[in-house]
Amino acid sequence: MQDRTYIDDCTPTESTTTIAGHVHEVRDLGGIRFALVRDRTGICQVVLKEDEQPTLFDRAEALGREDVLEVTGEPVASEQAPGGLELVPHDLRVLDAAARDLPLEVAKDVGAARSTRLDHRAIDVRRPETRAIFSLRSKLVRALREWCTEADFEEVETPTITAAGAEGGAELFPVVYYGREATLSQSPQLYKQALVAAGFDRLFEVGTAFRAEAFSTSRHVAEISMFDVELGYVEDHHDVMDVQEESLRYALESVRSQGKRELELLDVDLTVSDAPFPRITFDEARRILEDEYGHVPEEPADLDTRGERLLGDHFTDRGHPAVFVVGYPDEKFYYRQDVPGDDIASRKFDLLYRGLELSSGGQREHDVDRLATRMRERGLSLGDFEFYLEGLRYGTPPHGGFGLGIDRLVQQVADLDHVQETILFPRDSDRLTP
CATH class of the missing domain: 3.30.930.10 (Bira Bifunctional Protein; Domain 2)
Known part of the structure; x- marks a missing residue:
């Protein structure tokens, strides 16, 4: 088994931790990129700054929604982050890249008919x-x-x-x-x-x-x-x-x-x-x-x-x-x-x-x-x-x-x-x- 911590169990008292899950969303704010990583217990915000982590910052540019990602870093308390915690990464690697043509929206609250969601149930249950x-x-x-x-x-x-x-x-x-x-x-x-x-x-x-x-x-x-x-x-x-x-x-x-x-x-x-x-x-x-x-x-x-x-x-x-x-x-x-x-x-x-x-x-x-x-x-x-x-x-x-x-x-x-x-x-x- 991979050595990782479920997001819901992460605390800012740890010096370093590893999480893994799907990329829920990526936000690019110029010199800062946020990758929201989702596992079955919750969502964790990973923050990457171009001036502090140029290599990881560049690597995050290619991230797409639903890529399977493993991130090791320092958990830090943050009132603005989901769950009140964000991860400052030391390492980031894609375990598997997802196809870019998602049949359903997973991250955003965009409605879809129940029949459509059931037709694509394996994607729907990622929401x-x-x-x-x-x-x-x-x-x-x-x-x-x-x-x-x-x-x-x-x-x-x-x-x-x-x-x-x-x-x-x-x-x-x-x-x-x-x-x-x-x-x-x-x-x-x-x-x-x-x-x-x-x-x-x-x-x-x-x-x-x-x-x-x-x-x-x-x-x-x-x-x-x-x-x-x-x-x-x-x-x-x-x-x-x-x-x-x-x-x-x-x-x-x-x-x-x-x-x-x-x-x-x-x-x-x-x-x-x-x-x-x-x-x-x-x-x-x-x-x-x-x-x-x-x-x-x-x-x-x-x-x-x-x-x-x-x-x-x-x-x-x-x-x-x-x-x-x-x-x-x-x-x-x-x-x-x-x-x-x-x-x-x-x-x-x-x-x-x-x-x-x-x-x-x-x-x-x-x-x-x-x-x-x-x-x-x-x-x-x-x-x-x-x-x-x-x-x-x-x-x-x-x-x-x-x-x-x-x-x-x-x-x-x-x-x-x-x-x-x-x-x-x-x-x-x-x-x-x-």
């Missing part, structure tokens, strides 16, 4: 503001992993090629698997439950899921990243919501303290309320929408996009950016529902964060006979799910879990208009490259 999104994303995922690890959850990996979809329906990507029909995974749901039954009673997975939805919206893509959690020996769905709330709060607080540079670049004020996330029933949510906003979702078993956004506004105005909606009717076969004594239709919840559904979860049905009945009622072939039913047939504790959409979480934390902005190389019905 500090775009790069900040993915630094935030990394910090969020790392914090979620940290919380689960500290809480003694085990990380697992489940297949992305499966024989049947967990959700059923037509939103599947078929693949040919050694001459047999298969699909890309919609969700690790069935595998998570089978593993809990096998004794993995506190597990999580960071993985990819695929949804062949025939539409494109600001919150939908075909290939999504998920943070999935499952736990056994629960009393009910509230145990699952507790884990969801605690892990998300930890991640948000971690990013607020450790992602200050990224949040500042994105002009985001991330506040984390100390108050518990409200937990309202599905029927209560519908009443709020109708009574306060005159909005009645067309589907009786849904809140719809506008309804979620209005609920987000309702609770954010009251100091609650996150809210659980519990008890959705007519739910998927694997949720516990129609439980005697319950005043809700199912033990399934959605977590809305600033008006967008981030996760779905709840208590699962662990009785195999009830599961099989529900599957038949939905027209599913039990033979397609034999591994799942077998896994639960030989003793399964009461359990539950959730799946959190990482892309949507980043979208809301970074306050972005479109979920594609949060994915390095997004896939939807129109985009297969790059």
Whole structure:
């Protein structure tokens, strides 16, 4: 590895240091040249004076934007320089010269259509503001992993090629698997439950899921990243919501303290309320929408996009950016529902964060006979799910879990208009490259 210091770690107390990165911009002021060098942590100003460093000054004349540069010199405090520090070089060398026909502007705030930026994504992510999104994303995922690890959850990996979809329906990507029909995974749901039954009673997975939805919206893509959690020996769905709330709060607080540079670049004020996330029933949510906003979702078993956004506004105005909606009717076969004594239709919840559904979860049905009945009622072939039913047939504790959409979480934390902005190389019905 080259002996260098990340720009964010440079201090004026050092006598000499070496930085390396891309040339963000070059400014020529006659007898003084400034080269702004960018690495993944920030930008450092390198100052060259013709009367003091004639050789390096002349060498800097040939520098172009995005050249890869290594500079060794003395870090000096400067109020005018980015980050309050500039480097007076002793040596400067180009490690690789960049082509001069950049397809996108990296250094200046010049707008480009999202489709154009995605077409040239490897250049677009060089922009500090775009790069900040993915630094935030990394910090969020790392914090979620940290919380689960500290809480003694085990990380697992489940297949992305499966024989049947967990959700059923037509939103599947078929693949040919050694001459047999298969699909890309919609969700690790069935595998998570089978593993809990096998004794993995506190597990999580960071993985990819695929949804062949025939539409494109600001919150939908075909290939999504998920943070999935499952736990056994629960009393009910509230145990699952507790884990969801605690892990998300930890991640948000971690990013607020450790992602200050990224949040500042994105002009985001991330506040984390100390108050518990409200937990309202599905029927209560519908009443709020109708009574306060005159909005009645067309589907009786849904809140719809506008309804979620209005609920987000309702609770954010009251100091609650996150809210659980519990008890959705007519739910998927694997949720516990129609439980005697319950005043809700199912033990399934959605977590809305600033008006967008981030996760779905709840208590699962662990009785195999009830599961099989529900599957038949939905027209599913039990033979397609034999591994799942077998896994639960030989003793399964009461359990539950959730799946959190990482892309949507980043979208809301970074306050972005479109979920594609949060994915390095997004896939939807129109985009297969790059």
